[in-house]
Amino acid sequence: MSDSISRRKLLTGAAATAGAALATTARADDPAITEVQPWNQELGDGVDVAPYGVPSEFEADVVRRNVPWLTADATSSINFTPIHALEGIITPNGLCFERHHSGVALVDPAEHRLMINGLVDTPLVFTVDEIKRFPRENRIYFLECAANGGMEWRGAQLNGCQFTHGMIHCVQYTGVPLKHILAEAGVKTAGKWILPEGADASGMTRSIPLEKALEDCMVAFAMNGEALRPEQGYPLRLVVPGWEGNMWVKWLRRIEVGDMPWHHREETSKYTDLMSNGKARRFTWEMDVKSVITNPSPQAPITHESGHTVLSGLAWSGRGTIKRVDVSLDGGTNWTTARLDGPSHPKALHRFYHEFNWDGGPLLLQSRAIDSEGHVQPTKDALRAVRGTESIYHNNSIQTWHVREGGEVENVEVG
Ligand code: MTE
Numbered sequence: 001m002s003d004s005i006s007r008r009k010l011l012t013g014a015a016a017t018a019g020a021a022l023a024t025t026a027r028a029d030d031p032a033i034t035e036v037q038p039w040n041q042e043l044g045d046g047v048d049v050a051p052y053g054v055p056s057e058f059e060a061d062v063v064r065r066n067v068p069w070l071t072a073d074a075t076s077s078i079n080f081t082p083i084h085a086l087e088g089i090i091t092p093n094g095l096c097f098e099r100h101h102s103g104v105a106l107v108d109p110a111e112h113r114l115m116i117n118g119l120v121d122t123p124l125v126f127t128v129d130e131i132k133r134f135p136r137e138n139r140i141y142f143l144e145c146a147a148n149g150g151m152e153w154r155g156a157q158l159n160g161c162q163f164t165h166g167m168i169h170c171v172q173y174t175g176v177p178l179k180h181i182l183a184e185a186g187v188k189t190a191g192k193w194i195l196p197e198g199a200d201a202s203g204m205t206r207s208i209p210l211e212k213a214l215e216d217c218m219v220a221f222a223m224n225g226e227a228l229r230p231e232q233g234y235p236l237r238l239v240v241p242g243w244e245g246n247m248w249v250k251w252l253r254r255i256e257v258g259d260m261p262w263h264h265r266e267e268t269s270k271y272t273d274l275m276s277n278g279k280a281r282r283f284t285w286e287m288d289v290k291s292v293i294t295n296p297s298p299q300a301p302i303t304h305e306s307g308h309t310v311l312s313g314l315a316w317s318g319r320g321t322i323k324r325v326d327v328s329l330d331g332g333t334n335w336t337t338a339r340l341d342g343p344s345h346p347k348a349l350h351r352f353y354h355e356f357n358w359d360g361g362p363l364l365l366q367s368r369a370i371d372s373e374g375h376v377q378p379t380k381d382a383l384r385a386v387r388g389t390e391s392i393y394h395n396n397s398i399q400t401w402h403v404r405e406g407g408e409v410e411n412v413e414v415g
Pocket residue numbers: 096097098099100101102143144145146169197198199200202203204231232233244245246247248249250251
């Protein structure tokens with residue numbers, strides 16, 4: 001479903017500024033006003049119906065979804081966060097995308113241990129309760145799979161930001177800074193790397209420099225105020241702020257300290273970037289500055305005919321905060337600075353808005369984020385010039401949505 005559109009052929013459908021009065025569509029004889037609705041006449045459910053609350057049945061479409069051709073089987077699977085249907089910067093726990101290499105491990109916390117071994121003075125084994133006796137911190141971070149956008153290298157393919165950008169979530173973690181746990185074991189002078197290991201059947205391992213481990217890594221046991229969900233690594237997961245999702249080992253059972261990287265499967269055959277010269281780039285840990293317009297987008301078309309329109313999106317960088325987001329309504333010819341709203345935490349999602357007066361005509365929507373280190377999100381062509389088209393991971397290029405007359409939206413590339 002690849003589509004290429006020339007920006008020169010496109011007449012811009014946006015008036016320069018918002019300002020016109022917001023026209024309402026409700027009429028005086030609207031039954032929603034004139035009739036007494038059933039929920040206004042009958043008793044509702046009592047508090048015993050949902051001891052653990054669930055969303056309104058009218059929100060049943062807001063779910064994680066997968067791409068059938070991408071998912072070989074149920075246990076080796078990926079689904080995507082419905083970012084087109086979410087607000088603010090926090091992802092609700094039940095909507096956080098999942099990536100499992102061997103399915104969801106169902107771990108009994110009473111039988112779970114975290115071992116610290118290798119180049120340490122005292123190898124240690126902790127129960128989950130013992131981990132909770134270290135000083136705790138609460139931190140908001142995004143987690144992005146390195147493969148987010150991986151299907152879009154050669155052209156526009158998936159129709160929805162849930163699928164093109166939904167391998168991301170952002171929650172508040174509660175956990176223990178890893179430096180406290182490592183200090184308890186005493187890292188030997190020769191110790192320069194750590195190897196976290198998962199308790200699931202994939203036995204996920206990744207080499208992480210000790211410097212990063214001591215800087216801001218956490219062993220988390222809660223997300224958004226409640227225990228981690230089984231899908232997110234209950235009862236313990238490693239948090240590696242700003243770095244690719246694969247390193248955030250779930251169901252964390254062991255951390256080995258070593259003097260060199262281990263060169264395991266997930267850092268050799270996978271999670272390396274094939275460049276245009278045929279060589280593979282390794283250890284590309286940090287997630288680059290990136291943004292996407294979540295509304296309007298293919299799954300969230302414009303449903304009014306014209307007038308006041310709210311454009312909304314997400315921006316993030318593994319290197320810090322987001323300094324600025326620019327949006328274009330005409331495929332990158334003209335840019336306006338969007339309005340950032342909400343908290344700005346380093347290595348977390350940021351929310352941006354641009355309110356404009358839509359004349360009902362076609363648009364080519366783009367967003368371009370700039371982070372606190374001055375990195376600018378590249379166009380697809382600029383990224384391909386450096387990286388070629390054989391890559392899977394670390395695609396942080398600018399996304400284009402084509403809004404058609406009538407409000408339908410599709411994934412395109414401008415050329
Ligand atoms: N940890 C273990 N033990 N097993 C796994 O399969 N998948 C990794 C990482 N940690 C994985 C794991 C990958 S590739 C990603 S992108 C993230 O977990 C996904 O985290 P999530 O399921 O919370 O979204």
